[in-house]
Amino acid sequence: MDGEGIPVTSETRDEDAVLAALRRTWQHLDPSPDGLVDGMIAAVASADxxxxxxxxxxxxxxxxxxxxxxxxxxxxxxxxxxxxxxxxxxxxxxxxxxxxxxxxxxxxxxxxxxxxxxxxxxxxxxxxxxxxxxxxxxxxxxxxxxxxxxxxxxxxxxxxxxxxxxxxxxxxxxxxx
The missing domain is CATH 2.60.40 (Immunoglobulin-like)
Known part of the structure; x- marks a missing residue:
């Protein structure tokens, strides 16, 4: 099962499905803090x-x-x-x-x-x-x-x-x- 309770069967075990299930699991268990993406883009853009x-x-x-x-x-x-x-x-x-x-x-x-x-x-x-x-x-x-x-x-x-x-x-x- 993935993080949303969706079973991963042998039919969906191709690489894309496994990575998508893994991404959903981590997004559910450990979501990114609000503003992280925008903050990182600003930090990289202003670093130099x-x-x-x-x-x-x-x-x-x-x-x-x-x-x-x-x-x-x-x-x-x-x-x-x-x-x-x-x-x-x-x-x-x-x-x-x-x-x-x-x-x-x-x-x-x-x-x-x-x-x-x-x-x-x-x-x-x-x-x-x-x-x-x-x-x-x-x-x-x-x-x-x-x-x-x-x-x-x-x-x-x-x-x-x-x-x-x-x-x-x-x-x-x-x-x-």
Whole structure:
């Protein structure tokens, strides 16, 4: 018999019937607490929010737009609440940029990720590839030379979490250089 008093006969002993009877038995004997499923979905969805999203703040700038305009300097600050990153982007030779930054955490490495867009024709969507460059952090300071204009983001890899249970990576939102 299953948990609802329904006999399981040799005719219903295929795998699906046995599993269905077992499920009904456990649902009857040990039901899930109210809100468990919704709570688990919310917990899983928010587990990596600190890593996936950081706050972008325009600190100060002589620019009224992005660095690719007439401005010579753009300063941004990123934080996830535990680690802060300050970034200066300045104009360099041949239309390229220089990115200097500082991390207040124990950063091992900083990665600059930039999107490359390749046209594949009018009918198709453009292909997007990410180019990644790495820089070591020297006492929290890092820099990238010859940075091209475009969409970028930083991935800061920390030696250890800044607080118990915190992430060991800070991933900034995308920003335009």
């Amino acid at each position: 929010l600190g890593r996936e999203y950081a706050l972008l703040v325009l600190v100060e700038s002589d620019a009224s737009g992005a660095v690719r305009g007439d401005a010579d300097l753009l300063t941004m600050q990123f934080t996830d609440g535990a680690t802060n990153v300050l970034v200066h982007v300045t104009a360099a030779e041949r239309g390229e940029r220089r990115l200097d930054g500082w991390v207040d955490g124990d950063a091992v490495e900083v990665r600059l990720e930039q999107e490359d867009v390749a046209d594949v024709g009018a009918a198709d969507e453009p292909e997007r590839h990410v180019t990644e460059r790495r820089a070591a952090s020297d006492g929290g300071r890092f820099s990238f030379d010859a940075v091209r204009s475009g969409i970028a983001r930083l991935r800061v890899v920390l030696a250890a979490p800044p607080q118990p249970g915190a992430a060991t990576e800070l991933l900034t939102p995308r920003f335009e250089i």
